[in-house]
Amino acid sequence: MAKNSVILTGVERTFSSDEIIVSKTDLKGRIIYANEVFQRVSGYQEQELLGQPHSIIRHPNMPRCVFKLLWDTIESGKEIFAYVLNRARNGDEYWVFAHVTPTFDRSGKIVSYHSNRRSPRREATKKVSDLYAQLLAEEDRHADRKEGMAASTKMMIDVLGQIGKPYDEFVFSL
Amino acid sequence: MNLSSVSKAKLAIGVALAVGVLLVASSLASGQWVVAGGAGIVTLASVLAARWLWIVDASLHKACSVLAAASQGDLDRRVVNIGDARGVIGQMLINVNRLLDLTEAFTKEADAAMGCAAEGRYFRQILHDGMSGEFAAHADLINQALTSMDSRTATFAKESTAVGGTIKTASQAMAATATELEATSRQMREIAHTSSAKSADVARVAEEASTDVETVASAAEQVSTGIREIAERVSHSAQQAKATVQKVGQADQDIQSLVEATERIGEVVNLITAIANQTNLLALNATIEAARAGEAGKGFAVVAGEVKTLANQTARATEDIVKQIGAICTATETAVEAIAKIGDLVHDIDSASTAIAATTEQQSMAMTDISRSIHNVSAAMRSVAGTISDVAGTADTATEAAGQVLAAAGDLAERTVRMNDGIDQFVDRVCSGIGRR
Numbered sequence: 001m002a003k004n005s006v007i008l009t010g011v012e013r014t015f016s017s018d019e020i021i022v023s024k025t026d027l028k029g030r031i032i033y034a035n036e037v038f039q040r041v042s043g044y045q046e047q048e049l050l051g052q053p054h055s056i057i058r059h060p061n062m063p064r065c066v067f068k069l070l071w072d073t074i075e076s077g078k079e080i081f082a083y084v085l086n087r088a089r090n091g092d093e094y095w096v097f098a099h100v101t102p103t104f105d106r107s108g109k110i111v112s113y114h115s116n117r118r119s120p121r122r123e124a125t126k127k128v129s130d131l132y133a134q135l136l137a138e139e140d141r142h143a144d145r146k147e148g149m150a151a152s153t154k155m156m157i158d159v160l161g162q163i164g165k166p167y168d169e170f171v172f173s174l
Numbered sequence: 175m176n177l178s179s180v181s182k183a184k185l186a187i188g189v190a191l192a193v194g195v196l197l198v199a200s201s202l203a204s205g206q207w208v209v210a211g212g213a214g215i216v217t218l219a220s221v222l223a224a225r226w227l228w229i230v231d232a233s234l235h236k237a238c239s240v241l242a243a244a245s246q247g248d249l250d251r252r253v254v255n256i257g258d259a260r261g262v263i264g265q266m267l268i269n270v271n272r273l274l275d276l277t278e279a280f281t282k283e284a285d286a287a288m289g290c291a292a293e294g295r296y297f298r299q300i301l302h303d304g305m306s307g308e309f310a311a312h313a314d315l316i317n318q319a320l321t322s323m324d325s326r327t328a329t330f331a332k333e334s335t336a337v338g339g340t341i342k343t344a345s346q347a348m349a350a351t352a353t354e355l356e357a358t359s360r361q362m363r364e365i366a367h368t369s370s371a372k373s374a375d376v377a378r379v380a381e382e383a384s385t386d387v388e389t390v391a392s393a394a395e396q397v398s399t400g401i402r403e404i405a406e407r408v409s410h411s412a413q414q415a416k417a418t419v420q421k422v423g424q425a426d427q428d429i430q431s432l433v434e435a436t437e438r439i440g441e442v443v444n445l446i447t448a449i450a451n452q453t454n455l456l457a458l459n460a461t462i463e464a465a466r467a468g469e470a471g472k473g474f475a476v477v478a479g480e481v482k483t484l485a486n487q488t489a490r491a492t493e494d495i496v497k498q499i500g501a502i503c504t505a506t507e508t509a510v511e512a513i514a515k516i517g518d519l520v521h522d523i524d525s526a527s528t529a530i531a532a533t534t535e536q537q538s539m540a541m542t543d544i545s546r547s548i549h550n551v552s553a554a555m556r557s558v559a560g561t562i563s564d565v566a567g568t569a570d571t572a573t574e575a576a577g578q579v580l581a582a583a584g585d586l587a588e589r590t591v592r593m594n595d596g597i598d599q600f601v602d603r604v605c606s607g608i609g610r611r
Contacts (some may be wrong), residue, residue, distance in 0.1 A: 005189075014276075016303070017303045018277070018303070018304065018306045018310075020275060020279055020303075020304035022271075022275040022279070024250075024252070030309075031253070033252045033254055033271075035271055035272070035275055036268050036271070046254065046255065046257055046258065047255070047257055047437075048254065050254060050255070066340065079282075079286050097301075097303075099282075099301070099376075101282050101286070103250050110251075112250065114250075114278070114282070116275075116279045116282070116304060118301060118303040118304045119303060167296070169297055172297055172298070
């Protein structure tokens with residue numbers, strides 16, 4: 001989906017801090033469950049979401065390296081936290097603090113992915129959006145997508161190295 | 175008949191539908207149009223009711239299936255495609271999902287927090303946001319427990335490290351001491367070994383020397399004995415010389431007596447010579463007188479001639495005697511001179527042998543002293559050899575003891591090192607076990 005082809009209104013949506021946006025996807029990232037908070041905040045009906053790729057709510061201002069890290073982490077069987085900017089159906093945007101985990105069957109095999117999203121604190125999204133803007137700019141500097149992603153990933157690793165914390169602790173410290 | 179309410183409702187609707195259809199058919203056949211219209215409405219109502227009942231039934235089945243899975247511990251399942259359900263049924267399905275979302279979120283959060291806590295990472299707490307009611311209360315409780323564990327493990331780690339440090343300092347000191355002890359006992363063992371070897375050498379040499387000295391002593395004794403024998407012989411010679419001197423003196427006196435006797439013989443010879451001359455003269459006078467007496471005197475003349483012959487023979491005999499005495503005197507003088515010389519020589523021998531006797535006596539005494547001294551030295555050396563053997567024995571014991579100390583020190587050093595490692599590993603284990611390094 002080309003960046004300039006999606007509608008963006010610049011309007012920010014929020015949801016209550018005692019609510020969780022929940023979704024489940026199959027191993028290919030296709031939505032198999034979206035709760036009613038998901039539906040309400042994203043503006044999609046259940047039927048419009050089921051079977052669709054999770055990138056349906058992807059916002060063009062999100063750097064790709066964040067999703068790469070997310071997928072790499074959960075595919076390795078670990079949980080991940082990430083601040084994510086999403087796009088609602090009508091072009092509005094909403095920040096979530098996403099916690100994504102793999103779901104295992106009895107034999108320990110990953111059968112699906114599960115994501116709980118909470119309403120993030122304003123100061124955290126402010127810090128993150130600055131970092132994401134840098135990462136995105138780095139990705140946009142490269143014509144080749146892979147090169148861009150490699151460069152932004154390196155940048156993120158460098159930032160974490162400067163802070164001196166592993167990614168998960170860094171996310172929690174925001 | 176044990177049927178659920180839905181099944182009973184289905185049965186009732188089925189009956190209503192069948193009755194409606196039959197009623198429509200019979201009323202149309204009999205041309206009762208009003209009845210047919212009413213029956214048609216009932217039938218239509220029954221069909222709609224059946225559809226709604228089917229939706230309710232499907233929703234209930236979905237909810238039932240998801241809840242059945244959840245009741246078996248499978249929290250992953252959700253009710254989906256709930257778009258057709260409205261009102262209380264739809265809300266019920268949404269609430270089933272909400273309950274499961276909340277429960278699963280709680281369990282995943284708790285899992286993650288506990289998983290991190292198990293690794294000693296306490297920053298990962300259950301996110302309070304999104305939790306409500308008792309879930310939020312439980313989450314807070316668990317988070318408080320994690321915070322408490324965090325601070326306690328921090329304290330514990332600090333204290334363990336401090337205790338480990340203290341123990342390590344002590345054990346390092348012990349290790350250093352053990353190492354020193356090891357070095358000292360090694361030195362001790364070497365020294366003891368060396369002194370053992372050296373004292374054994376000394377003992378052997380002393381023994382040999384003692385034997386040598388013993389040989390010298392016995393040689394000295396032989397010398398002493400030889401000297402004593404010589405002294406005795408010399409003394410004997412001196413005595414013999416003295417006896418010889420006495421005998422020579424005796425001989426000298428005898429010769430003097432002989433000279434005197436010879437002189438007296440000379441006097442007697444002179445007397446005899448005088449007597450013989452007188453006799454010869456008397457014989458001559460007798461002859462003359464006999465001749466004057468003639469024949470009567472002829473016999474007398476023969477006797478006078480015989481006397482004269484005897485007197486002449488006596489005179490010749492005395493002349494011989496004088497000559498003999500002269501020879502005796504000459505021989506005696508020579509003998510006297512020789513005896514005097516012998517006396518001198520023997521005297522010389524006597525004084526020389528006396529001097530020799532004194533000297534040899536002194537030498538013999540000196541030799542005896544030397545021999546005694548050598549015996550003493552030999553005894554002392556034997557004593558030294560014995561003492562040194564004792565020393566060697568003691569040194570051997572010391573070597574053995576030092577060896578034991580060395581082994582013990584080595585063992586101690588090794589154990590201390592192991593203990594040090596053990597303490598390090600223990601502190602590491604303790605700290606890593608509680609996630610503090």
